[in-house]
Amino acid sequence: MSTYILGLDLGTTSVKAVLFETDSRAVVATHALPTASDIINNSVTKAKEQDTLRIIDTLNRCVGLLPRDKLQHVNSIGLSGQMHGVLFWKAKSGCDWSNRDFFTARDTSQLITWQDGRCSSELLSSLPKPDSHLSVATGFGCATIFWPEFLEDFTVAGTIQDYVVSMLCGLDVCVMTPQNAASWGFFNTSSNQWNIDILRGAGFPLTLLPQCVPSGGLAGQTCSDWHGIPAGTPVGAALGDFQCSVYSCMSARTDAVLNISTSAQLTFAMPADFKPPHSPQLTSSISYFPYFDSLYLAVAASLNGGNVLATFVEMLTTWMKELNAELSDSCLYEKLIGCALNQETSDLRVSPTILGERHNPFCLGQVTNISASNLSLGHVTRALCSGVLDNITSMMPVEHLQQAGVSRIVGSGSALARNEVLRQEVERAFPQPVVYRQNADSAVGVAMVLCDRL
Known part of the structure; x- marks a missing residue:
């Protein structure tokens, strides 16, 4: 039974x-x-x-x-x-x-x-x-x-x-x-x-x-x-x-889990002999959360993930309403992804930290390297997705993962599941192979x- x-x-x-x-x-x-x-x-x-x-x-x-x-x-x-x-x-x-x-x-x-x-x-x-x-x-x-x-x-x-x-x-x-x-x-x-x-x-x-x-x-x-x-x-x-949520999708100690849903987290398990610092590291972008069996997770927890893309869609929807040209959020989102898939790269740079970060709350979003040739929706959407990855990897650099022995990135989260452009940028951002699992599920x-x- x-x-x-x-x-x-x-x-x-x-x-x-x-x-x-x-x-x-x-x-x-x-x-x-x-x-x-x-x-x-x-x-x-x-x-x-x-x-x-x-x-x-x-x-x-x-x-x-x-x-x-x-x-x-x-x-x-x-x-x-x-x-x-x-x-x-x-x-x-x-x-x-x-x-x-x-x-x-x-x-x-x-x-x-x-x-x-x-x-x-x-x-x-x-x-x-x-x-x-x-x-x-x-x-x-x-x-x-x-x-x-x-x-x-x-x-x-x-x-x-x-x-x-x-x-x-x-x-x-x-x-x-x-x-x-x-x-x-x-x-x-x-x-x-x-x-x-x-x-x-x-x-x-x-x-x-x-x-x-x-x-x-x-x-x-x-x-x-x-x-x-x-x-x-x-x-x-x-x-x-x-x-x-990490336990549901981390199948090996050498995995790092990247979850992009409303916000974004990148985490991996620290060695068994790791001891956290004695006092808070207020300006550090990495925190250490207790896990199981006296182990710790190294965590870069960004406030800016899929919510940034949702804000972009909401902004465009508001503009369109003001121009009397309405389109549903879901339809607009699909069109933006289609435009970005046709734009394989962009030299536009978007720093998407519109909510700041816990370790740096006053660092807000920026758009740089703007030119007359990179203002299309494809360029902007591609640069925004790339910026989400640039931000999380600035909080936990790829070199840090390599030094920790991370051999694979496990991707999960609703934003990754529905956004092929974001998945492409994930695979560009990490030298390790990337596998996608069902959404991390607590x-x-x-x-x-x-x-x-x-």
């Missing part, structure tokens, strides 16, 4: 559920739904919150759409989700299981997401220096907790995926892996411990810090039947969506982690 792992990813805009067959290591069923959970808060500048009830309702609907006869044979559940953010709830009353075999959120705050911008530079500069190689930014859990109005009488805090694990297992506390803890700040990934003394000295409410457990380990067992999944089913401690990745480790 076949058995399955249920992999769940609670993303910023959607929830995805997959059933992963343990013997064949194949996805046999999948479903994804948008959460539509963003809360518009005009009274608080730069607030980015989401409705917890809607997220959990979407999760229940998503799992409920999977085949119930297969759900009855799920032998473990894994969760990943959006990192950095924080949710508060009350121990023992954080959800309601009375509605048949699924729970609803109760006695929780809204989710304050990684996009929240309320922690000003003044507040951040007033915080103590963390004992960590990772810096603290607005939207990070520990920075958000320093805002007293969020606390009220809540007793537990975690990411949204940590909350779901706690509710599935009936835990009175939050358990958190180093992957999510590192994304909160004030966490030392070498010792796998919170900066207790530093936070205590700053008046931080230490009782809200989750208990740390290993990445890839179990958090507990389901306390109730859930959509046909029997009570007592093992549940993995929640993981980071980025790490799980829900699949977390199921693979449990399949390999339990």
Whole structure:
């Protein structure tokens, strides 16, 4: 009889559920739904919150759409989700299981997401220096907790995926892996411990810090039947969506994964003996994220990826409307790609950093080397795609990959999947061979982690 792992990813805009067959290591069923959970808060500048009830309702609907006869044979559940953010709830009353075999959120705050911008530079500069190689930014859990109005009488805090694990297992506390803890700040990934003394000295409410457990380990067992999944089913401690997405498509230690979707990331696994620097490297374009088995990922995470191309299309669409010549975004996108395919190279240079970068937020976009002969849509689109690759390889140079022993580039992401010009520029940018996999998938990745480790 076949058995399955249920992999769940609670993303910023959607929830995805997959059933992963343990013997064949194949996805046999999948479903994804948008959460539509963003809360518009005009009274608080730069607030980015989401409705917890809607997220959990979407999760229940998503799992409920999977085949119930297969759900009855799920032998473990894994969760990943959006990192950095924080949710508060009350121990023992954080959800309601009375509605048949699924729970609803109760006695929780809204989710304050990684996009929240309320922690000003003044507040951040007033915080103590963390004992960590990772810096603290607005939207990070520990920075958000320093805002007293969020606390009220809540007793537990975690990411949204940590909350779901706690509710599935009936835990009175939050358990958190180093992957999510590192994304909160004030966490030392070498010792796998919170900066207790530093936070205590700053008046931080230490009782809200989750208990740390290993990445890839179990958090507990389901306390109730859930959509046909029997009570007592093992549940993995929640993981980071980025790490799980990499796990889903990195098949060898000598692979580097290039993902270009809304944003862009280039990453590879560091050697087993690598130790991160002792303090944040604020101007470095490369960060080191905790992975599995005490390994780290070297990550160049660009804010500028497919969103740059989408902005270009939106700009042209707006211009056309002003000229009373409307064309849908999808049709325009296809025509631009066709023009660029007919233009094999361009001497036009586009630096597409319209959103800046975390390590250099004030470096915005530029267009240079403009001439009368390179202003066609083919030239501009080709140069824009080339610029996206130039930017990510400036953050993590090809020589750096070669020195690290990277022998292959694994390309994934929605922007790469739909844009042949972008794929051509990827193959020009790297001397290593490039292979394309299905899109990096955190829900699949977390199921693979449990399949390999339990």
